Amino acid sequence: MAEPLTDTAGAAGGPAFRLRRSVGRRVVTVLTVLVHRALLLAVLLAVVFAAVELLPGDAATATAERGESAAGIAGRRALLGLDRPVAERFADWMAGLPTGDLGTSARGEPVAGLLARPFPDTLLLGGLALLVTFLASLALGGWAALRPGGRTDRAVSGGATAVLALPEFVVAVALVLVFAQWLEWLPAVTLAGGDGGPESWRMLVLPVVALAVPQIGWNTRIVRAALADEARAPHVEAAVLDGLPGHRVLLRHVLPGALPAIAAGLATSTGMLLGGAVVVETVFNHPGLGTVLAGAVSDRDGPVIAGVVAVAGAVVTGVLLLADLVRARASGGRP
Structure with missing residues (x-):
């Protein structure tokens, strides 16, 4: 008697089963x-609400008209x-946050529209x-990595350490002084156009x-x-021994393995950039969330401050998730 045909591809251990299990693990992760x-x-949002509550005064007092009565x-x-x-x-x-409702500002404007x-x-x-x-x-x-331990490597590493310690507002003031005041190459402030x-x-x-x-x-x-870490991998050392040019070894053999760490660093910088934007926008009068946040702090406006934090948090979360996917892709799905 002939045995019924079976689809071994979908059986446990088959390629289709392994693919479904891998996809399922990634979705769960x-x-x-x-x-x-x-x-x-x-x-973090709870901490923001509590911090606003601890500030002297409140939104009613901060937004009151001059001479308004206690009643x-x-x-x-x-x-x-x-x-x-x-x-x-x-x-x-x-x-209301899951539906996009960020509440109402102290001046009666929907926060979602305000942002x-x-x-x-x-x-x-x-x-x-x-x-x-x-x-x-x-x-x-990459330039420093091509000359490990050399003069270029030391100069790049030292310069990177130096600028890393500079706050954004110090850099902003120095740029305004040099390029706007002394050289007069670029404008010192941002003027809003017709579209805002x-x-x-x-x-x-x-x-x-x-x-x-x-x-x-x-x-x-x-x-x-x-x-530097990836350059010590066996396949990179083999490429060097084969006599491949340094730039080709860097681009074809070293850089792909270093991408997860690079992506994680850039994802971390996203939060720093959004935080620094508040200061930089204030210095350059740039029409962004920094101006709104500065006004909200002055008004003790908790919903607006929390709304800015929620929007920034959503952006940072998306970028961090993208970095995680890049890392998972580079590691072949391994944790």
Whole structure:
């Protein structure tokens, strides 16, 4: 009697089964990471609400009209819900977060709409700074790695350490002094155009460089260390013994293995860039979230401050997840 035909590809241990199991593991890993980071973001938002509560005064007092009566301020406080416990207000705000409802500002404007206008400008500024950081750190780190222990390597490593210690506002002030005041090559402030964004691309140069310089120092050290670690791999040593040119060994054999560490460093820089953008936008009068955040702190406006943190946290979470996927891809799915 003939045996029934079976699809061994889908059986346990078959190629299709292994593929489904691998995909399932990756999906579970991604979901676990997202839940973990969502919980961390929730804790951070709770800390933000508590910190605003500890500031002197409140939103009702900060936004009151000159000469407004105590009864009027009390009515505004009740309207804003400031007479309720902070934990209750935070719970209500978090309940609307999954639907994109970021609450209402102290001046009666929906927070989501308030952030929607300047967010693209901050994203553009941070994205350009991240691109400059990636290209510059990759070039400098690779240049140093081609001459390990030499004069170039020492100069690049020392310079990276020096700029890493510089705060963004120090770099911003120095750039304004040199390129705007002394040389008069670039504008010192950003003027808004008809669409609310920068009037000219030249107004982006100094803010982008001010944001990127400290992160170039940080990522150049990461790139140099990652390339040095990968250069000790057996297949790289074999390529060197085969007489391949140094730049070809670097690009074809060393760089692919170093990409996970480089991606992780850039992902970490994303949060630093968004945080530094608040200071840099203030220095250059750039129309972004930094201006909104500065006004919200002045108004003691908890929902707006938390909204900025939530938006920035979502961006950083997305970039970190992308870095995790790059690392998983480079390691062939291994943890």
